[in-house]
Amino acid sequence: MPAPAETKTEKRFDEKLLDIYNGAATTLMIAVGHRTKLFDKMAEIGAASSEELAKAATLNERYVREWLNAMTVSGIVNFDVQNQKYSLPPEHAYLLIRKSGKDNLAVFAQYVSVMAGVEDEIIECFHKGGGVPYSSYNRFHEVMAEDSGQSLVPALLETVLPLVDGLVEKLEQGIDVMDIGCGRGLALMRMAKAFPKSRFVGYDLCDDTVAFATQEAKARGLSNLSFEVRDVSALGDAEKFDFITAFDAIHDQAQPQTVLNNISKALKSTGTFLMQDIDASSKVENNLDHPLGPFLYAVSCMHCMTVSLSQNGEGLGTMWGRETAKTYLERAGFKKVEIQKLTHDIQNCIYVATK
Numbered sequence: 081m082p083a084p085a086e087t088k089t090e091k092r093f094d095e096k097l098l099d100i101y102n103g104a105a106t107t108l109m110i111a112v113g114h115r116t117k118l119f120d121k122m123a124e125i126g127a128a129s130s131e132e133l134a135k136a137a138t139l140n141e142r143y144v145r146e147w148l149n150a151m152t153v154s155g156i157v158n159f160d161v162q163n164q165k166y167s168l169p170p171e172h173a174y175l176l177i178r179k180s181g182k183d184n185l186a187v188f189a190q191y192v193s194v195m196a197g198v199e200d201e202i203i204e205c206f207h208k209g210g211g212v213p214y215s216s217y218n219r220f221h222e223v224m225a226e227d228s229g230q231s232l233v234p235a236l237l238e239t240v241l242p243l244v245d246g247l248v249e250k251l252e253q254g255i256d257v258m259d260i261g262c263g264r265g266l267a268l269m270r271m272a273k274a275f276p277k278s279r280f281v282g283y284d285l286c287d288d289t290v291a292f293a294t295q296e297a298k299a300r301g302l303s304n305l306s307f308e309v310r311d312v313s314a315l316g317d318a319e320k321f322d323f324i325t326a327f328d329a330i331h332d333q334a335q336p337q338t339v340l341n342n343i344s345k346a347l348k349s350t351g352t353f354l355m356q357d358i359d360a361s362s363k364v365e366n367n368l369d370h371p372l373g374p375f376l377y378a379v380s381c382m383h384c385m386t387v388s389l390s391q392n393g394e395g396l397g398t399m400w401g402r403e404t405a406k407t408y409l410e411r412a413g414f415k416k417v418e419i420q421k422l423t424h425d426i427q428n429c430i431y432v433a434t435k
């Protein structure tokens with residue numbers, strides 16, 4: 081077939097595609113730079129040759145040099161030809177090193193590698209349906225905990241909990257709190273430490289993440305906190321908790337409506353449910369300018385939607401959106417649902433729901 085005549089629009093699309101491929105490849109290199117701590121080391125030692133950097137980071141020079149060259153041509157690192165030294169400009173370092181806490185965007189690059197690990201299984205699902213279970217993912221829980229550990233946990237006490245009127249005072253006095261889909265449990269650990277008179281429990285489906293959380297809570301000496309392997313779609317608790325949280329843990333449920341119904345039942349009539357979830361519209365046409373749109377729909381297809389489908393679930397997906405979320409919460413019996421947006425988090429919004 082002859083190539084179509086080149087129009088201005090087609091040319092622009094060629095360039096766009098190449099940008100996309102370069103961006104994807106660079107994202108993998110950013111994940112490598114994060115995991116090897118090369119960005120942190122570059123920020124620490126300043127301009128260095130590949131030999132100097134490799135020595136300081138105790139890594140193999142040949143690999144470090146190729147990585148540096150990938151970082152250089154992608155405009156992340158500067159290269160001084162005369163001295164053969166590479167440097168990470170401070171304004172770039174700020175967005176790529178661990179010291180920057182919530183502003184370290186390098187953490188998110190790892191999701192691309194995590195998703196790429198299940199590509200073969202996802203392709204099979206395109207042909208046969210079904211889904212890829214949590215157990216197929218390498219490092220998902222580790223990366224998720226790193227993500228929420230830097231974005232949610234430091235903001236919890238100062239900005240997230242105060243969204244609920246009078247909650248901090250109640251936590252200080254002593255109340256019962258449950259976190260569903262707690263993952264490695266870092267948010268609960270932060271709360272359990274800050275509010276020793278309150279009692280905290282975290283439930284998660286995956287035994288490896290619960291084992292991690294249990295061990296970590298023990299190491300931190302937190303006796304007001306426990307974790308259990310439990311499927312929250314069969315919760316069974318009634319009027320038991322004053323405060324329930326779900327951080328990024330509803331949209332990938334097999335049965336999200338059942339889980340929200342269970343949460344509503346488990347909550348005392350005076351209690352509050354705080355749900356952090358992806359901030360988007362339920363309609364794709366409203367997400368065209370979403371700053372993370374392509375990333376989040378990809379995460380959905382390669383993780384959140386498929387883990388739900390692997391359990392014969394609904395497969396809501398990451399981008400279920402505010403409209404659907406509000407409907408599900410109302411159906412679960414929450415009469416008042418407020419949606420809050422916090423400046424520390426471009427990805428999520430917070431639903432504060434009461435019965």
Ligand SMILES: C[S@@+](CC[C@H](N)C(=O)[O-])C[C@H]1O[C@@H](n2cnc3c(N)ncnc32)[C@H](O)[C@@H]1O
Nearest residue numbers: 228261262263284285286311312313327328329
């Ligand atoms: C996206 S992760 C969020 C983890 C954690 N809340 C955080 O912010 O780091 C969702 C978690 O929900 C858990 N999960 C999914 N379905 C569940 C179910 N039916 N019962 C309990 N946990 C579930 C998963 O194992 C996973 O750890």
